[in-house]
Amino acid sequence: MSAVTPPAVARFMAGQGWELEKRREGVREIWRYPSNEEGPGYRYRIMLPLAEDYEDHEERFGDTLIALGRIYDLDPWELLESIRSPGFDAIVIDLHGDGQDAGTVTLIQAKSVMDGFFKLLENAAIRASNPQSSGSGRRSKRVTKYLSEDVIFHGFSRDSLSLMIMSRLRLDRLKVASEEHGRDSYARQVVKTLIGDLTAMHSAADRLRGRPTGRFEDVGLASVNSLASMTGSLDLSAIDFSFHLAAGYEDTRESDVKVTFQRSHLDRIPDLKRALKPATGKWQSAALGESSSAAASIEKPEVAEEVVLQGPVQGVFRTTGDILRGESGGFMMMSAVLDNQMSTVRVRLNSREYSYAIEAHQQAIDVTVRGMLFRSERFSEVRGESVLDLDELIRALRD
Template sequence: MNQNLVNDFYALASLIPPEQVSRYLHAQGWELIDRREGLLEEWTEPAAAGREFDSEIHLLPINDGYRDFKRRYVEFLTEVADYYGIDAHELSHRMRLGDADVLLFRLSHIEDLGDSVSIDEASGVLRVAHRMLAMSARYTASPGKEFTGRMRPEAREYIKNHVSLGHTRRGSFVFPILSGPRTGKGPEALFAHRVMENLAIGLHRVQDLIDDIYPAEPDEFTPLVVALAESLQPFAKVPGLRFVDISFRWAPGRGLPRRTPDRAVILGSSSIRKIGASGARVRDILQNRNGDHFTLMASRAPVDSPTSSSVPVLPPTENAEISGQIISLQIDDRRIQNWGTRYSIVIRSQSHDAVLDVQIPVNESDYQRASEARSRGVATTAAGVLSRTDDGLLLEGEVIFDGEWSK
């Protein structure tokens, strides 16, 4: 490697801390095989599905107090760049996109085509991906509406500005599709994350259509499941296709969504055809129940208010927003396993003349900001997924202080 390229990697090592590299590798499917807290991590390259190979171990130094830290760190960054066949500038660009969720389509053929795919087939995959994301965006913005007509503004904004095509990786041809604004903050990031969560849940439920065991009683996800079943059908016509592998990589800062399965969806041509036939039957059932329009309203489960005898109607589970005073600050280590944090706050909000106390998990920084907001008596807003648990109402999302999204 010439000196200019070496200097580029030294410059990159000064800009990006090892912790950010570690989060990027996790999101890209690399395997962490050992960690020595505060010292180093050992990683192996992501294995291509259906292939077995021995991957060498790459050592990521963490402690910059060691004399040879910079040299070893540059060596590690160079190895990662070599794996993807890119330079230091491109590696820096990819790591800055680490706040995006990623939707992955991998096509495996009966005949190994190496690292290429026909332009017609690639166009078909992108059309399927675009349709899936558009339907999930429509569903996320309006759970009770049809998948036709004009998109809601937030869904249009998402498709136009916050979906992009990433770079391919080694092995069978892979289409990485990045979801979310590059900042990874604000209401647009929250909406984009909800779109990907709904898409993941819908795709996993699609698999039940293979054996025609989709629940007889439709729920709020049924229209999305049926629409996704239809959108998969072009893959059944791809010549020589063994299977399509659809998986997700979740933004490192958010982690795996609580309700979302973490297994890839792997479908062969025959399974895709069965899904199409079963989906059409479910669609007919819905149309017979609902008339000419294919629509199913999202459930709105009434719950008892903890401080009132009236029964309020909650907003839709997805994209709920509440505002009110912070009435409680809680620290509970038992919550870490489920929430990924020990901190939570409780906001008291008015809804349909009833009072709702809603618990929201937060990070340590937002916990401190919430403490200040409570002491000043400032109203606080939270937006995200609202659900009922054994302990009451829980909202998982983001908190707004003084009109600005938390950082």
């Protein structure tokens, strides 16, 4: 019983929607959980003993904990942990350095780590709110409220280069246990999206050991850029992202998740950025450049169909051939749903469309394209005389 105290249990219950019915100072409190029906009444009622000097206090307090565990369908350890850290998912970042100064970072390096992680979390929050988003662009009020009120910096560890961030769930566990909620809380969706982003980047870095194989639609450029800015100024041998998901909020298969980027993964982040932006910059290896050139040309399209696609602009570019020929149009890379999954599509634009696509990219406005979709084994491209819906885009730019 020494693991928790009556005040801690009272805070837990208050945070879960219980109402204090009556209190006898220093002796006991009566708490009730409101009924599902409209009007007065209660669904559950519990006595919380406060007088720790009573001989039977531990027995009575134990009865209260057993009743809460039964109501929330939590085993004793899950219940105790939920009471000690009510309503938070924990994120721990461990930095493993190399060299003599492996246990220290400069102030500017610490700022890079914090800024980079904030962008990672912000990208995940944007995509949890709008799965069609690339993770960059303007925040919604929901995202701003979460980042401003529900993300708490717990501090750096004294013993190692690690920091802890807490994500507040703000969800009634009892409604989850009784299946009154059909989905996770938004805060839990953000954390799970971040886990997915890190896992996807880790897998993509593994696939970039020689030549790129397959596509990287599950990897967002905004998240890759954030990870790069977070780790770029540090001489790391590895970085661990550990997640502990609070019990009692949903049927979580894995409450503890760890994603580790070794030095070899971090070294391939520049190539991963290049794989997601095939029109700019330089490849870190000739093999990747050769594979990219092959993927960018669709000499024998396997599929051709008329489509209407909507989604955010990842970037715009002109090829060397366009520039040498003096052509003022170019290409746009956009995210769109193909075959029930998010994909990257290349779109050929005329001069006017190209100019507006740049503005759409800068202001994070989704666009609509109509044309013929050609697919090769590794690439998709929309072609047509005028494919970009300029009327819709111009209205969005004016709003």
